[in-house]
Amino acid sequence: MTRVLIVGAGPAGIRCAQTLVEAGLHPIVVDEGQRAGGQIYRRPPEGFSRTAAQLYGSEAAKASALHGLFDQMVAQGQVSYLPGRSVVALGPGVAHVLGDAQEEVPFDRLVLATGATDRLAPVPGWQAGGVYSLGGAQIALKAQGVALGQRIVLAGSGPLLTLLGVQLRKAGADVAAVLDTASLGMQARGAAGMTLARPLVMARGLMMRGRLGRVFHAGARLDRIESGPNGAEALQWTNAGGKARRIACDTVVLGWHLLADTTLAELAGAQLGWNAVFHQWLPQADELGRAGEALYLAGDGMRILGADAADLSGRAAGIACLQDLGLAHPDPKPILRKSRRMTRFANAMARSFPWPAEAVRRLPDDAVLCRCEGIKAGELRANLPLSGPEANRAKSLSRVGMGRCQGRYCQLAGAEVIAAASGRAVDQVGRLRAQPPVRPVPIGRWIKEAPKAD
Structure with missing residues (x-):
């Protein structure tokens, strides 16, 4: 068979x-x-x-x-x-x-x-303890019945942001804010197309958004995650009207769709x-x-x-x-x-909740780009005269994408930084080549004993 x-x-x-x-x-x-x-x-x-x-x-x-x-x-x-x-x-x-x-x-x-x-965009300070992905926070809630934190801020863009906010509040968690980087104008661009294609799904999404009430903010700009000895302490952000805000929290959950x-x-x-x-x-x-x-x-x-x-x-x-x-x-x-x-x-939906390309391209030099390796945006930019604007060469010199996640969380952001510095479109930078093993592998489980000689 x-x-x-x-x-x-x-x-x-x-x-x-x-x-x-x-x-x-x-x-x-x-x-x-x-x-x-x-x-x-x-x-x-x-x-x-x-x-x-x-x-x-x-x-x-x-x-x-x-x-x-x-x-x-x-x-x-x-x-x-x-x-x-x-x-x-x-x-x-x-x-x-x-x-x-x-x-x-x-x-x-x-x-x-x-x-x-999860598709993650770096935010200055995101390497602190208490900063998780939307998917990670949802896994903890579904699989263990745990809300990761006492006072939680969700930030990013897309339907999962709203869904997780509702799920956490329903479970009794203290969700201080849900910050969507897509403006209301952006979100309205795809509303008609989403409604025509799947009206019931669109209606459920709007109902969930309504349940968040004043906790939800569209058009947010994420400026910096403050941290102390015990991890995240606050998120600095700017609202759609240009006013600087600060929300005290012990947990920040990030995600820009998938x-x-x-x-x-x-x-x-x-x-x-x-x-x-x-x-x-x-x-x-x-x-x-x-x-x-x-x-x-x-x-x-x-x-x-x-x-x-x-x-x-x-x-x-x-x-x-x-x-x-x-x-x-x-x-x-x-x-x-x-x-x-x-x-x-x-x-x-993708047009309504876009990836924040411009914000990533403007990352300050001291912002950590690759959390696994602790590589900052400025370090990647400094390597470009030697590596040129090609993702794999830049990886080999800067180590962006060489950590445990193998670039799953940082390669798209790294490509944006390279593209901005070289005046290219992000797709011209290329992608990091896949290579086995695709997950970290304990070497003891991979090595087989050689057959004994007669």
Whole structure:
């Protein structure tokens, strides 16, 4: 039987597995989580007391149905499930998987449903303790029922900013402010497109915004995070009217929507291209997710379209795989029609909540750009006469992007700084090349003993 490996057990990975199972295949699913669901439908440990309604709100029914579907496929032996494992490298027809030990999982066809990570923009002082990403704060709330801090400021842009603010307040946390760097004018630009594409989603978003009330501020400029011996102490910011403000807090949570996790896709041979709407490098694939020979992409690792679109793209990738194998498959046309509507919504949303390119380009020299390595913006600028305006050469001399995150959090900001200093567009600077292992690997789990000589 054809061996199909699916990487990721969020909505995209689960729906792809379902499509393949219904056609009589037995896929292997590798996931970093201990329980399937992905980030959006992340499940807490067994015995956790909070209900699905408390964890997922209006998405509770979808989350529970998806969890139940996957658990049933595993229980019935229709799927081989490898939880708590990371694919850290890819070779021809084999995935190098790290869990408690290093494993090699062979495959004939590969589906990558790797999701996305937080897209972060540096703010002076963001290296202090008590500064987290939106995704990290949401994981703590969903998986452990913990609000990270006593008095919290959320800052950045995009729907997740509003959603997490509502979730934290509902959980009883003290959210001092929600600061969106997109002005109301910017947000209005895409409102019509979002409403036409997905009116119910737009209505829910406006209702959540209303629940934040005067805590929410649009058009904020983030000036500096103050810190002391115990971490963050306050956030200095400027409001839309140009007035300097200061909010005392012990926690700052940052995020500017999401960044597609394309590392494995690049290692698998997918071509990446600059997407000006989403302001990031994205894999090139057809509408069903084909990105190369026996390679399929699904979910936010291909396009940042959200959970409902990830569900559809998982089905589409499964259909593409079945088509290429010459097996019976569902008609993809209804899925593609819905996916195009999701794409229109996401494009409008990306225009409404843009990445703060100009603010990043104007970072002061003393601002830390790369948190992993502690490299400041001025240090990167000082290296440019030697490295030139190319991301990988600049990385080799400045170490921006060489830390634990391998550039996931700093490479886009670094490219903006390089572009501004050299008078180029950010896409002309290029991207940091993917390289294995894609996650830090304990060397003891990677080294195998040589066979003993006779």
